[in-house]
Amino acid sequence: MHTQNPPPPTPPSSSVALTRLLSVGSLLGLIVLGLAWELVLAPVRPGGSLLALKVLPLCLPLIGLLKNRMYTHRWVTLMVWLYFTEGVVRAYSDRPPSNYLAMVEIALCLSLFAASAMHIRWRFRDVKKAQLEAASHAKPAE
DSSP: OOOOOOOOOOOOOHHHHHHHHHHHHHHHOOOOHHIIIIIIIIISSSTEEEGGGGHHHHHHHHHHHTTTHHHHHHHHHHHHHHHHHHHHHHHHHHHHHHHHHHHHHHHHHHHHHHHHHHHHHHHHHHHHHHHHHHHHHHOOOO
C-alpha cells in the first residue's frame, strides 16, 4: 500500500501576510501609545501613573501574533474592544492632549480588529483552497 505524502506547506498569500503585519504593527502601536501616554505625554499624575500597567495584557498576544497563531488572532479581536472602550470614554471625558491620544487609541484598536478579522478570514480561505487543490491532485485518473 502506497501512501501519498502531503504537499509541502504553501507560503501565505500576500493578503494574509499583509494583515498579519498590520495586526502586529497595530498591537505594537497600542503598547507604545499606552506607555507613552501614561508615562510621558499626558499622565494622570505628574511623573507617570500605574495606568501604564494597562499595556501588560497587550504583551500576551504579541508573542502569538509573531508566531502566527490563528487562535491568538481570534481572541485578540475580543480583547481589543476593552481598549477601544477606554479610548472612547477618554476621548469624550479627557481634555487635550489626552483626548487626542484616545482618538489615536481608537484608530489603532479598529485597525487591529479589522486586520485580525481579515487575517482569520483570508487564512481560512487559503487553507480551504489548498485542501481543494490537494484533493483534486489526489484523485486517481480514470
